[in-house]
Amino acid sequence: MALGRLGNQQRREAVLAMAAALETDAAQIVAANQADLQAAAADGLSSALVARLKLDAAKLEGAIAGVRQVADLPDPVGVRQLHRELDDGLVLERFSVPLGVLGVIFEARPDAVMQIASLAIRSGNGAILKGGREASRSCAAILEALQKGLAASAVSPQALDLLTSREESLALLKLDGLVDLIIPRGSNELVRFIQDNTRIPVLGHADGVCHLYVDREVDLGQAVRIALDAKTQYPAACNAIETLLLHEQTAADFLKQALPVFQAAGVRLRGDAGSQALGVAEAADETDWRTEFSDLVLSVRVVPDLSGALEHIRRYGSRHTDAICTTNGDTAETFLRSVDSAGVYLNCSTRFADGFRYGFGAEVGISTQTLPPRGPVGLEGLVTYRYQLRGDGHIAADYASGVRAFTHRDLPL
Amino acid sequence: MALGRLGNQQRREAVLAMAAALETDAAQIVAANQADLQAAAADGLSSALVARLKLDAAKLEGAIAGVRQVADLPDPVGVRQLHRELDDGLVLERFSVPLGVLGVIFEARPDAVMQIASLAIRSGNGAILKGGREASRSCAAILEALQKGLAASAVSPQALDLLTSREESLALLKLDGLVDLIIPRGSNELVRFIQDNTRIPVLGHADGVCHLYVDREVDLGQAVRIALDAKTQYPAACNAIETLLLHEQTAADFLKQALPVFQAAGVRLRGDAGSQALGVAEAADETDWRTEFSDLVLSVRVVPDLSGALEHIRRYGSRHTDAICTTNGDTAETFLRSVDSAGVYLNCSTRFADGFRYGFGAEVGISTQTLPPRGPVGLEGLVTYRYQLRGDGHIAADYASGVRAFTHRDLPL
Numbered sequence: 026m027a028l029g030r031l032g033n034q035q036r037r038e039a040v041l042a043m044a045a046a047l048e049t050d051a052a053q054i055v056a057a058n059q060a061d062l063q064a065a066a067a068d069g070l071s072s073a074l075v076a077r078l079k080l081d082a083a084k085l086e087g088a089i090a091g092v093r094q095v096a097d098l099p100d101p102v103g104v105r106q107l108h109r110e111l112d113d114g115l116v117l118e119r120f121s122v123p124l125g126v127l128g129v130i131f132e133a134r135p136d137a138v139m140q141i142a143s144l145a146i147r148s149g150n151g152a153i154l155k156g157g158r159e160a161s162r163s164c165a166a167i168l169e170a171l172q173k174g175l176a177a178s179a180v181s182p183q184a185l186d187l188l189t190s191r192e193e194s195l196a197l198l199k200l201d202g203l204v205d206l207i208i209p210r211g212s213n214e215l216v217r218f219i220q221d222n223t224r225i226p227v228l229g230h231a232d233g234v235c236h237l238y239v240d241r242e243v244d245l246g247q248a249v250r251i252a253l254d255a256k257t258q259y260p261a262a263c264n265a266i267e268t269l270l271l272h273e274q275t276a277a278d279f280l281k282q283a284l285p286v287f288q289a290a291g292v293r294l295r296g297d298a299g300s301q302a303l304g305v306a307e308a309a310d311e312t313d314w315r316t317e318f319s320d321l322v323l324s325v326r327v328v329p330d331l332s333g334a335l336e337h338i339r340r341y342g343s344r345h346t347d348a349i350c351t352t353n354g355d356t357a358e359t360f361l362r363s364v365d366s367a368g369v370y371l372n373c374s375t376r377f378a379d380g381f382r383y384g385f386g387a388e389v390g391i392s393t394q395t396l397p398p399r400g401p402v403g404l405e406g407l408v409t410y411r412y413q414l415r416g417d418g419h420i421a422a423d424y425a426s427g428v429r430a431f432t433h434r435d436l437p438l
Numbered sequence: 439m440a441l442g443r444l445g446n447q448q449r450r451e452a453v454l455a456m457a458a459a460l461e462t463d464a465a466q467i468v469a470a471n472q473a474d475l476q477a478a479a480a481d482g483l484s485s486a487l488v489a490r491l492k493l494d495a496a497k498l499e500g501a502i503a504g505v506r507q508v509a510d511l512p513d514p515v516g517v518r519q520l521h522r523e524l525d526d527g528l529v530l531e532r533f534s535v536p537l538g539v540l541g542v543i544f545e546a547r548p549d550a551v552m553q554i555a556s557l558a559i560r561s562g563n564g565a566i567l568k569g570g571r572e573a574s575r576s577c578a579a580i581l582e583a584l585q586k587g588l589a590a591s592a593v594s595p596q597a598l599d600l601l602t603s604r605e606e607s608l609a610l611l612k613l614d615g616l617v618d619l620i621i622p623r624g625s626n627e628l629v630r631f632i633q634d635n636t637r638i639p640v641l642g643h644a645d646g647v648c649h650l651y652v653d654r655e656v657d658l659g660q661a662v663r664i665a666l667d668a669k670t671q672y673p674a675a676c677n678a679i680e681t682l683l684l685h686e687q688t689a690a691d692f693l694k695q696a697l698p699v700f701q702a703a704g705v706r707l708r709g710d711a712g713s714q715a716l717g718v719a720e721a722a723d724e725t726d727w728r729t730e731f732s733d734l735v736l737s738v739r740v741v742p743d744l745s746g747a748l749e750h751i752r753r754y755g756s757r758h759t760d761a762i763c764t765t766n767g768d769t770a771e772t773f774l775r776s777v778d779s780a781g782v783y784l785n786c787s788t789r790f791a792d793g794f795r796y797g798f799g800a801e802v803g804i805s806t807q808t809l810p811p812r813g814p815v816g817l818e819g820l821v822t823y824r825y826q827l828r829g830d831g832h833i834a835a836d837y838a839s840g841v842r843a844f845t846h847r848d849l850p851l
Contacts, residue, residue: 030775109796109797111790111795111796115786115790117796117797122778124808124809125778125808205808205809206808206809220637221637224633224634226639226807226809244831247831250831250833251833253833254833254834254835255834258833258834258835258838259834357828361826362443365535365538365824367824367825368827369824369825369826369827370826370827370828370829371826371828371829372828372829372830372831372832373528373828373829373830373831373832373833374829374832374833374834376833376834377524377528377829377832377834378825382524382834382837382844383522383524383530383825384522384524384530384844384846394639395537395538395618395619395639395822396537396618396619396639396822397810397822399822399823399824400823400824401825409808409809409810409812410812410813411778411779411780411781411782411812411813412780412781412782412791412796412813412814413774413781413783413784414781414783414784414786414790415770415783415784415785415786416783416784416785416786416787416790417660417785418657418660418663418664418785418786419785419786419787419790420663420664420666420667420671420786420787420789421667421668421671421672421787421790421795422667422671424795425671431795431797433797
């Protein structure tokens, strides 16, 4: 409760203290992560999971820079969003306020702890964190550092708490009224399990099945470059593409350039009959269109036209991020207006769907739900608002009877 | 889908056509409601439910005026909320877009159909409506009129649909991916049932347990007037108060003035030991503090001070709307800052918690969830947003390698 009433400067300094403590403890954190990675190798975890788990010195340095960026973001709390006279002496205001307590459940991705903890404290929220068993040593080391940082600030170290058992994690999901938002970071199965087992709002996404459609009118070299980046720059990420849709009049020329490039990058392609006829080695089945491979696998389909691409995305997509490569302005506008995903892109890689890259400083997660917050979510996902109404004896009966009338006059913010 | 792409003027005209058709059919609608009311009387429905069900000519006229107001509200769709250069030639925009399809489930309250249908069409959304059996005649007559109106507009009458059976209503709750938001309007039990049986986001509130705290330093006459209005102006409403909290040094003087006023208005009081000693006739038990009476019943409790009032509201409140009557500025600020409800009010009636009264033109409902939209929700609860990113071959690898750097420069909206 007290945290929610601390001022901007105190919350900012607390986040900087967290960053400093992470730096001080960097060697221990990387060592703890090494131990997690060795255990993961012994347990035979998938390469996608290991990629998410890995936190080397460079990745940690990047994460700490991210924490500092969060400290310098504009304060999301106490912003007056509405200021309106309802009648003489009756004034309505709306202010942003912290949500309260966040419940964060993640598998692997120890870097997510730093991101989310800093966003939580910056926005005046407490956070209860539950990491996966595979990241237990990394998370404990990070949390210890973060709490040391808070101990040197106005924020109580108790504002951050780490759960360790599965039982505690299940109990967390039942704390409606005490926990205000659940943020899952991890596999699709984890997110789906959480969505099915809590009444607390969940910020996140189960699937990231992103598409790139290569139009008939296109800069082929650019399209190949974008496809390669969108698949391979970080294949474990949710904003990597899983399916390439090729206009039937472009497919042959595109694949002629792309096949050797993908092969060199170690990308395995699975295609429909049309793309197999043009050299794609393996066959794709219905399941592949719905699959987030999170790996160097890409499904390929030849479509007759833009409508065919839109229909495929509508049916198999996860409303995360979908892109088109085209040089035709009308085609571009139709795609951007018709695809109902959190992100719709023209002539660029889907990998830009990210809070840092959007300039939010950091991200809590990427939401594929329809309601806001949608897409990459920064601090704005961690505050809500409250209406304040100040009067001087104003009663509703006077307006119902017509004795008084509302003025509804907006005042300066 | 087509509805979502219609322009502002077409959606505006469709709403005006709906209003005109409601006016044309007014006599049939009122007659259908009369038939529902007679059936309700025969079935012995509660007075609170009957009050919600009633739709006489005056209430219908008010509802139609509300529909016209919705037509004239600023278009919530296509608003550019963000415009940012990420790098040279890589530009991010965020636009408001319709949610898609709303599922509306309500008991009684046939006026809610008109409100919600007009808000849905104004914001480019389709709506599937399911009314309670007790309002079946009213709803059918209203829907017929609304669809007649749409038939005379650019919007297809199929944008609004009425379900009639309980089975259809249960099926509606399972349509994740097709229905984007469920809006329940009705009893606490209905809302809770829906929240427990769907993964689709639910906009609404189970309880409206609102409080008025009368401080030690207070204008007694004003406090009595506000308490009377907040309880009696429309006791079936969710924003009516259920509990009066009295500072122990004010309780005697307040009740001396208030008891005859409440008695004259037919309000039954249930008090704790302290207020019973001061003349409150009936005893309140623990259950009463948690109960939304929706009727002329008010629980009363004497508290030692502001902290006692805050603690009571924290424990028993539903985070809907809570008010304080005080002449002390510091006390007022502490209350407004400490109570975590959608609405926190000073020296005015809780009955102002309403979309019309806030100047939103109409309301979809009042949300007591923590996340936005919170409190009375107008059009802004029915749109979401989408990010558009336009580049010219931009790939993420260039930023990861340091070949290029983000500029993150905000452009004019």
